Amino acid sequence: AQTVTQSQPEMSVQEAETVTLSCTYDTSENNYYLFWYKQPPSRQMILVIRQEAYKQQNATENRFSVNFQKAAKSFSLKISDSQLGDTAMYFCAFMKQGAQKLVFGQGTRLTINP
């Protein structure tokens, strides 16, 4: 079974700083997808960024980028120029190709301080 581990329960940075959230996963699959979801205090789950395992190029969405290391089974999220609105729980998630479910990590609570 796949597992996803987020080793940082909480992080806190100043506004405008860059922060990196860690995620590792365990799988024997070769084809899969990785996701970062954001859950602000409103509790809505919002997709931040997605990476397909067969793509070597790291995904980027505006201030959000990932460092995908397939051999190391690592998928970290970098937030540049952090903003107060980035304050949220961030979840790393794994889905093997053809599957119908997301496997989530434990989450990292990120606080952006003014």
Next chain:
Amino acid sequence: DTAVSQTPKYLVTQMGNDKSIKCEQNLGHDTMYWYKQDSKKFLKIMFSYNNKELIINETVPNRFSPKSPDKAHLNLHINSLELGDSAVYFCASSGSDRTREQFFGPGTRLTVL
């Protein structure tokens, strides 16, 4: 123009009661899901339906029964509620694209007293 909606958003009830949570999506997706988020914020899949057919049942107690009357709806009925059922329940849906990106509803916070 809400994509995935759930009702109610909050549900407070007594132990032993039976309750239902409704979910609807207007995205034209063929797959719908129920996830449970516990008090420690951990999210775990409960059920998945594809075209009204049950695909995934992740060792959820029989007291939980999902029902999909059509592709756009997936309801969750819970019998004999227990204290441990208190959680936030999320409905989600995905289409048939390769990545099967999942879109989540706003969640239903269930509190069992």
